[in-house]
Amino acid sequence: MINLIEDGMVEDQADRFYELLLLLYPETYQNRFGVEMMYTFQDMRAEERTKHGKVGIGFWSGILIDTLLSALHEHEEALRKEGMKKYLQQTLKLNNYNLISLVLLLPFLIMGCIDFAGRILQGNLGRYNPAAYSVLSQTPLYWYPILFTWVILFPLLAVIISLIPLAINSRKSSWRGIDTLKQNPVSVIIITVGILLLAVVILHDFAPCMVNNIMLQGFGHFQSIISLCRNA
Amino acid sequence: MSKPKAFSNANVSLTPQIFYILLSLATKARHGYDIMKQVENDSQGNVKLGPGTLYGAIKRMLEEKLIVAVDSDETRRKYYKLTEKGKTIFSSELQRYNGAVTLARKRNLFTDPKTTKASLAHD
Numbered sequence: 001m002i003n004l005i006e007d008g009m010v011e012d013q014a015d016r017f018y019e020l021l022l023l024l025y026p027e028t029y030q031n032r033f034g035v036e037m038m039y040t041f042q043d044m045r046a047e048e049r050t051k052h053g054k055v056g057i058g059f060w061s062g063i064l065i066d067t068l069l070s071a072l073h074e075h076e077e078a079l080r081k082e083g084m085k086k087y088l089q090q091t092l093k094l095n096n097y098n099l100i101s102l103v104l105l106l107p108f109l110i111m112g113c114i115d116f117a118g119r120i121l122q123g124n125l126g127r128y129n130p131a132a133y134s135v136l137s138q139t140p141l142y143w144y145p146i147l148f149t150w151v152i153l154f155p156l157l158a159v160i161i162s163l164i165p166l167a168i169n170s171r172k173s174s175w176r177g178i179d180t181l182k183q184n185p186v187s188v189i190i191i192t193v194g195i196l197l198l199a200v201v202i203l204h205d206f207a208p209c210m211v212n213n214i215m216l217q218g219f220g221h222f223q224s225i226i227s228l229c230r231n232a
Numbered sequence: 233m234s235k236p237k238a239f240s241n242a243n244v245s246l247t248p249q250i251f252y253i254l255l256s257l258a259t260k261a262r263h264g265y266d267i268m269k270q271v272e273n274d275s276q277g278n279v280k281l282g283p284g285t286l287y288g289a290i291k292r293m294l295e296e297k298l299i300v301a302v303d304s305d306e307t308r309r310k311y312y313k314l315t316e317k318g319k320t321i322f323s324s325e326l327q328r329y330n331g332a333v334t335l336a337r338k339r340n341l342f343t344d345p346k347t348t349k350a351s352l353a354h355d
């Protein structure tokens with residue numbers, strides 16, 4: 001596996017961030033073109049600094065879009081060449097911990113996607129779509145006593161379970177930062193997604209209305225349970 | 233499931249990115265960033281490649297044996313140059329363009345872009 005830091009190629013924070021972006025590509029592609037892509041990125045960054053004095057948002061958005069689209073394309077090609085089973089095991093390095101974590105994240109992701117799609121269809125992201133909401137409210141996940149389970153407990157468990165293979169790797173060979181993370185890219189993605197979902201719940205003022213409703217109704221439910229307990 | 237090879241037939245059209253990469257390598261071997269700048273220059277800014285798009289295209293061109301990597305003595309960068317197959321495909325693509333341009337001239341299809349823009353705005 002290539003190590004750009006040991007090779008002395010990573011010079012500053014921008015390079016470090018780009019090195020993380022390179023993790024989005026399949027491993028064989030990273031090994032083959034990672035070093036060259038880093039050289040090219042460094043040349044682009046140097047030119048941008050010479051021209052504009054800094055590396056701005058325009059530069060980074062171009063790099064992000066280019067990386068995401070081309071990484072998706074490379075994954076699609078790897079999937080086509082290797083077949084689903086080999087792709088999941090070898091390219092994504094999916095293990096049992098990751099599978100359990102993914103299952104735990106699914107309820108939130110599915111409900112979030114339905115909510116988000118509803119908003120896009122009605123053309124107003126700031127307001128929930130009543131039709132989508134009525135569909136969501138009929139699912140068992142909207143049963144108040146379990147709202148907190150899939151909104152908070154499941155993502156939290158998913159993050160913890162995905163940390164296990166990383167912890168095992170760092171025990172086998174000492175923690176080597178990005179290199180250890182590289183060995184379990186799916187774990188890294190799950191942990192990131194899990195933390196983002198938890199952040200959506202915690203900062204629910206900025207979150208989709210679906211989460212707002214869940215939180216409000218969930219809190220209402222808990223308050224009524226507490227008041228019932230007090231009265232009893 | 234296997235995808236048909238894109239460049240195995242000299243009569244297959246090339247994508248703009250592949251065409252401009254072949255054009256940039258037609259004169260000399262170049263490394264990634266050099267190719268990127270040359271493509272931008274040659275296309276007058278119409279084709280811009282990021283590192284991801286560039287190396288994706290390079291990967292496919294290497295697989296199709298249109299180009300080969302050559303190590304540089306001075307730097308650790310890899311340089312790329314056209315193979316005989318790459319030259320043949322590029323040459324037939326140029327001939328195709330040349331044929332189309334000759335035909336367009338004969339039929340007087342070339343118009344001044346400024347006049348076209350003005351007439352479109354007028355409509």
